[in-house]
Amino acid sequence: MLPSLRPPLLAAGLGVVLVAGALAGPAYVWVGVVLAQVLLLLSWHRALGASDPIGGMVVGGVLTVAADIAVAVKDDQVTFGPIAVVLGVGYLLAVVQQLVRRDGRAQLTASLAATVSLAAVGALGAGWAVLPRLPEGEAVTVIAGAAVAGAALGRLLPRSWGAFIGPLVLGTAASVLVARGYPRLESPLGWWIGIAAAIPASLAGLVQVRLPVQVAGWPASATWPVLLAAPLVYLVVRFAS
Numbered sequence: 090m091l092p093s094l095r096p097p098l099l100a101a102g103l104g105v106v107l108v109a110g111a112l113a114g115p116a117y118v119w120v121g122v123v124l125a126q127v128l129l130l131l132s133w134h135r136a137l138g139a140s141d142p143i144g145g146m147v148v149g150g151v152l153t154v155a156a157d158i159a160v161a162v163k164d165d166q167v168t169f170g171p172i173a174v175v176l177g178v179g180y181l182l183a184v185v186q187q188l189v190r191r192d193g194r195a196q197l198t199a200s201l202a203a204t205v206s207l208a209a210v211g212a213l214g215a216g217w218a219v220l221p222r223l224p225e226g227e228a229v230t231v232i233a234g235a236a237v238a239g240a241a242l243g244r245l246l247p248r249s250w251g252a253f254i255g256p257l258v259l260g261t262a263a264s265v266l267v268a269r270g271y272p273r274l275e276s277p278l279g280w281w282i283g284i285a286a287a288i289p290a291s292l293a294g295l296v297q298v299r300l301p302v303q304v305a306g307w308p309a310s311a312t313w314p315v316l317l318a319a320p321l322v323y324l325v326v327r328f329a330s
Contacts (some may be wrong), residue, residue, distance in 0.1 A: 094116070098241060100241035101238045119161075121234075122217045132312075133146070152175055176209060215319075228273070243259035256294055261287060268282075278329050
């Protein structure tokens, strides 16, 4: 059975937007980041079928915006420290959200997990704005965005093996090709950036085949792999340097 076209194509489009933003300047990377975050916020609870979607979306949105502001304000920091602080406070806010519910707190654990995971993915996505601050930051961000786009198209391959292996192969291939335009970047790093950026797409492809998302929540399947690629790429570059 062939997978749905919409999540992979949307994810590939977001990757292209991130590449274009990185080429235009660090500030323009936020265009792709915010677009992905908004789509995630609107679809996450629907995709998971969790209760209290409005409350969860509000809490997740507040924490995501807080992470964006923290990263934007601390523009001299090349760390995920501001995001970690926001997430630390975020768990408490998610618990308070459950305490103030007046619907009998149905599916309490699932609802709390959905809100916490939404906040985590949304906030970590702000890490895309940290990548341009790394050494050879433009190159790293462009290569990562290209890998995200290539990996997303790999999700179009049929069956579990195709949806899992396809993103790794196409994501890495895209990163290696783009890295050739940045000779100052060490060649093995291009490979590692591609693999890191493709891992979330591979997992999303496998989940998509096993557990197709609800129609109303399909954008979540496209956006979370894009947002989670940022911290993985950051870790790879940090370890390599």
